[in-house]
Amino acid sequence: MAEETQLNEPRKRKFVKKQGRKNSSKKPKVIPVPHGQKKVKIDKNMKKLFHKRARNYNSDDEEEDEVAIPATSITKKNKKDIESEELSEDEGAARGEKTLKKNHLSEDEGEDDGEVLPGITKFSEGCRAFKMAFRNIIKKSVPDEALGPVLSGHKKLIVDKLAEEEAERKNKGEARKEKHLLAEKGHVIPANYLDTHEKFLKSVATKGVVKLFNAVNKAQSVQKGLDSSRTKDAKEIRKRTKEAFFTELGKPLRHSAGTSAKANASTGMEEDEQPAWAPLRDNYMLTSSRLKDWDKIPANNVSNDDIGKGSEDSSSDED
Amino acid sequence: MRKKKGGVFIKKQKHQPIQQASVDPITGKKIPKSIVFSRGKLPSSLKQLQMDLRKLMLPHTALNLKEKKRNSLKDFLNVAGPMGVTHFFILSKTPSSPYLRVATTPQGPTLTFKIHEYSLAADIARSQSHPRCPKDLFQNSALIVLSGFVSGDLPLRLTTNMFQNIFPTIDVKTVKLSSCQRIVLLNYNKDTKLIDFRHYSIRLQPVGASRRIIKLVQNRQVPDLKNLRDVSDFVTKAGYGSESEGDEEAATVTLSSDIGRVNRASTKSAVKLQEVGPRMTLQLVKVEKGLCSGEVLFSEYGKPDGKGKSDDEMPDIQDGEEDSEGSEDEEESEEDGEDAEELD
Numbered sequence: 001m002a003e004e005t006q007l008n009e010p011r012k013r014k015f016v017k018k019q020g021r022k023n024s025s026k027k028p029k030v031i032p033v034p035h036g037q038k039k040v041k042i043d044k045n046m047k048k049l050f051h052k053r054a055r056n057y058n059s060d061d062e063e064e065d066e067v068a069i070p071a072t073s074i075t076k077k078n079k080k081d082i083e084s085e086e087l088s089e090d091e092g093a094a095r096g097e098k099t100l101k102k103n104h105l106s107e108d109e110g111e112d113d114g115e116v117l118p119g120i121t122k123f124s125e126g127c128r129a130f131k132m133a134f135r136n137i138i139k140k141s142v143p144d145e146a147l148g149p150v151l152s153g154h155k156k157l158i159v160d161k162l163a164e165e166e167a168e169r170k171n172k173g174e175a176r177k178e179k180h181l182l183a184e185k186g187h188v189i190p191a192n193y194l195d196t197h198e199k200f201l202k203s204v205a206t207k208g209v210v211k212l213f214n215a216v217n218k219a220q221s222v223q224k225g226l227d228s229s230r231t232k233d234a235k236e237i238r239k240r241t242k243e244a245f246f247t248e249l250g251k252p253l254r255h256s257a258g259t260s261a262k263a264n265a266s267t268g269m270e271e272d273e274q275p276a277w278a279p280l281r282d283n284y285m286l287t288s289s290r291l292k293d294w295d296k297i298p299a300n301n302v303s304n305d306d307i308g309k310g311s312e313d314s315s316s317d318e319d
Numbered sequence: 320m321r322k323k324k325g326g327v328f329i330k331k332q333k334h335q336p337i338q339q340a341s342v343d344p345i346t347g348k349k350i351p352k353s354i355v356f357s358r359g360k361l362p363s364s365l366k367q368l369q370m371d372l373r374k375l376m377l378p379h380t381a382l383n384l385k386e387k388k389r390n391s392l393k394d395f396l397n398v399a400g401p402m403g404v405t406h407f408f409i410l411s412k413t414p415s416s417p418y419l420r421v422a423t424t425p426q427g428p429t430l431t432f433k434i435h436e437y438s439l440a441a442d443i444a445r446s447q448s449h450p451r452c453p454k455d456l457f458q459n460s461a462l463i464v465l466s467g468f469v470s471g472d473l474p475l476r477l478t479t480n481m482f483q484n485i486f487p488t489i490d491v492k493t494v495k496l497s498s499c500q501r502i503v504l505l506n507y508n509k510d511t512k513l514i515d516f517r518h519y520s521i522r523l524q525p526v527g528a529s530r531r532i533i534k535l536v537q538n539r540q541v542p543d544l545k546n547l548r549d550v551s552d553f554v555t556k557a558g559y560g561s562e563s564e565g566d567e568e569a570a571t572v573t574l575s576s577d578i579g580r581v582n583r584a585s586t587k588s589a590v591k592l593q594e595v596g597p598r599m600t601l602q603l604v605k606v607e608k609g610l611c612s613g614e615v616l617f618s619e620y621g622k623p624d625g626k627g628k629s630d631d632e633m634p635d636i637q638d639g640e641e642d643s644e645g646s647e648d649e650e651e652s653e654e655d656g657e658d659a660e661e662l663d
Binding site for chain 2: 166183188208218219
């Protein structure tokens, strides 16, 4: 330990000195470093001595390594790594050191033994004991748990805690999933193709549209070529439309009675049930305009009654 | 109208007059208007469904209706009077399933449908290889086709009536075919008692021309002629046949007027439908005489004995509104009185 302190001292000084050097050109007074020390540092002999001491300190470990663990290469490597790191910390002097070390290896060792024999033996033994313990731990095959190696009795506690957390998270996820499921209840993502049911619905809708378009076509072609502004033509139109409507009205009735019973039973079901005169129907005034609106209908729409009825019928015709 | 505290906020649009004409200019009929809103908190997919329904009800609906948590049914009812709203679509969600209530304002009746399955418009567009949405698709109201509602019992008749009146009636004399762009289909299945709700867009295509010619006319794009030796090859060379030429025979119409550039009057055109969405499978669960209240005319889950018992059958829906609804009944009748005075 004494050596360590010895070693540390020059290190620190060196560092300080470097800083001082860099700064000294600009601000020489910032760090009051004794000039004598600097000179000592520069001195080659002193440098050698420091290197030697440092090596001594390091060689302790190296020696131990070589002696004690020839077998476990991994630990050795590790140690060496650490060692080299330590060395590199010594202001890049490691290279030079090594060459020096080789030259004076025997000398150093002899010196080492001679100097601090009583303390070192114990230290090395302690070191070895620690190493053995460390190796034991390293060698231990750890069961491959998610938890990983945990040293002491905390293991159980941590396991419990983690398990609890996991369960909680699971619960939360389940709750959220459930909530999502509940929210999405009834929501169906349609298939990319048309199944038979959809096809059937589409055909029903198409039939409805075709029927309506045909009805519109018939109704509107009737009044072609007649000018509704002239009273004579207007009368004619009214007459024609009336006739056309009643014929149109009659058709779906018979049609539905005959054919629609099987497939498209819906056609004209309104007419089946309900009387033609609007006030006799069940839905008369049920949903639409109020009774008091009766006088609000413009007077000029005399034929409105007929047209209205007709349109209603034909609109239900499309059903 | 007095100022109400928690009124429904309807975003004003600059270009449009706030109040659309409530009467059709040509036929003189009252145009039904509707608003779509929700009761209670909806999950995101149902909110999307609500938006889809609003789009479906365009143009006579409030597309950007903002509702707040504190809005009660009464608030919507108060707005409905002056705005000329005739129908309510109310979406709600219970743990068991989502529900759709369709009601006539201000007196009812109310039909409650259980939504067994639904798909959003986005889902359907995603499932199609070429989803179609022309600009003017939503500018005119949809046509309605009801199919399969044959049996004459009350709930079904009510349903047909309700849905027929939700969309403006068309006058065959004056209607422009170009305004018929969409169709809503309600198909009742007698066996399962489920109603299929579908929404299609209508497309007309000239019949008789080859596929290439149709495409050339419709797309306004210069065709790729690099593989052809002569221009005439473009016309004469037979392309692969159209998808389902056989089925189209029944679905052809002769038009009375031109529609667009391609479909000329007095030529044959094929009617083609493409689904737009949303898609729903509904089951009629309950019919009430009033607006979300009143005598129960029909209930799927038991015999409608009276007013009190019906509420137990579907407690989940009524849950949030139970307290407010008690007062709504009184308010409703009061409201009617007010309306009458105003109109006089």
